[in-house]
Amino acid sequence: MEKQNYQGKGNHHASYREKLAGDTVRCILCPHCCILQDGKTGICRTRENFGGELYSKSYGNPCSISVDPIEKKPLFHFFPGSEIYSIATAGCNFHCLNCQNWSISQELSSEQRRYNLSPDEVVKEALLHNTGSIAFTYTEPTVFYEYIFDIAKIARGKGVKTVMISNGYINEKPLLELCRWLNAANIDLKCFDDSIYKKLTGGRLQPVLDTLKTLKNNGVWLEITNLIIPEWSDSPEMIKSLCRWLADNGFKDTPLHFSRFFPNYRLSQLHPTPESSLVKAREIAEKAGIKYVYIGNIPDLHGENTSCPACGHRLVERDGYLVKQNDIKASQDEKNPFRKGLCRYCGEVISGVWA
Ligand code: SF4
Structure with missing residues (x-):
């Protein structure tokens, strides 16, 4: 060529x-x-x-497009109950043994070329679908950085929010540039042990921790997911260390989603995470002072509701990805970039972007 x-x-x-x-x-x-x-x-x-x-090689050629409930990302404190236009291109800078989307994340973008959409067209599509936001998701957005950067800039001009669902493995300089345009992120914190990180993903722990701090300190609404994989990331001691680090580094108000693992890809020989491991993880996190702790992928446990950390009232009731009730009042404080919500019952501030 x-x-x-x-x-x-x-x-x-x-x-x-x-x-x-x-x-x-x-x-x-x-x-x-x-x-x-x-x-x-x-x-x-x-x-x-x-x-x-x-x-x-992935600019303008997403391999996957869908309109999802925002709760699916998961984002629970960012416009709950809304729909989000979601796109991915092929490729990832991790090679996770448990990848759920390996058929697109571990493929070449040339083999997965399905759509031809300029950044401008992505924003137009999001508006056509009547979604107020766009998610870069399913694979790893960092590896289609130039594409998401251009989309996020155009979207900002049209009042459309942008969200990155990411492994957080990105250098500080490009991330800081992106923070100028990005509204929210959910970062997958895989575990709290560098050698396990290396074996499980091919990456390292410290850069992901740095990403959490950069997002938090630069006006991007942040939520964190920790997938609990039996034999890999289910040690209560490790979960304690993870939660202690979050609490000690200013993340007590950041929603933490513990998620259930199902056998997949190169870890298909393992069992699904027992319910008891997730309940234990939630106890550890709450004890460490994390205010909003969720359990995902176990519908019967009702671990997806939001309660007020002060008075304990249930404020957001969820059934899977469906928001059945929302009792959070949006604050009228225009100066607050996150437009914090308030508990309807006691007035406690509930972190998030509610309106
Ligand atoms: S440094 Fe990261 S983004 Fe760049 S080519 Fe390597 S894996 Fe891809």
């Missing part, structure tokens, strides 16, 4: 790269910092060195 024809058809000049000797390039978008020789693709399989230039 000639160099001048390489741009287009999903190939787009990639940001966050450094030129090395000859035609070698280092990608500095995520902490892997892949060094790519001419013709090589990074760990995420979406960024390629072509003739000494770095290209993103």
Whole structure:
């Protein structure tokens, strides 16, 4: 392929790269910092060195589009009960043994090209579907960074919110740039042990913790998911350490979603997470002072309702992804970027973006 024809058809000049000797390039978008020789693709399989230039191969070609309830992301404190236009392109910078979307996350974007949508068209589609927000989800949004960046900028201008559902494995500089346009994120904190992180995902723990702080400190509404996998991330001691770190680092008001694992992909030999492990995790988190703790993927447990941390009244009743009742009053405080809500019964501030 000639160099001048390489741009287009999903190939787009990639940001966050450094030129090395000859035609070698280092990608500095995520902490892997892949060094790519001419013709090589990074760990995420979406960024390629072509003739000494770095290209993103996933710009404008989502492989998955859907309109979902926002609770599915999960985001429970950000416009509850609303619908969100959701897109993904192929590729991921993690190779999780338990990946639920491996058929698209571990594929090449060229093999998964299904739609052809410019950033402008994505925002128009979201408006056509009458959703007030767009989610970058299913695979890893970091690896289609240039695409989400352009979408988020256009969306901001049209009053459409943008949300990233991510593993949090991104370098600080690109993340800070993105924080200017992004409204909310749910970050998957896989476990609290660096060696398990490495074996389970191929990434490291510390950059994910750094991402949590950067999002929180830069005006992006944040929720955290921790999938509890038997034999990998179910140790009460590890969950204690995770919750203690969250409490000690200013995340007591950040919703924490413990999620049930189901056997999948390369961990299909394991059993689903026992209910007791999730209940124990919730106890540990509440004891550490985390105010909003949820249990997902076990409908009978009713672990998805929101209660007031002060008076204990149930404020949001959920049935799966359905919001059946919402007793949170939106605060009229315009200065507060998150428009905190108030408990209808005692007036306690409930963190989130409610209206
Ligand atoms: S975004 Fe992809 S190419 Fe860039 S450093 Fe991360 S894994 Fe490597």
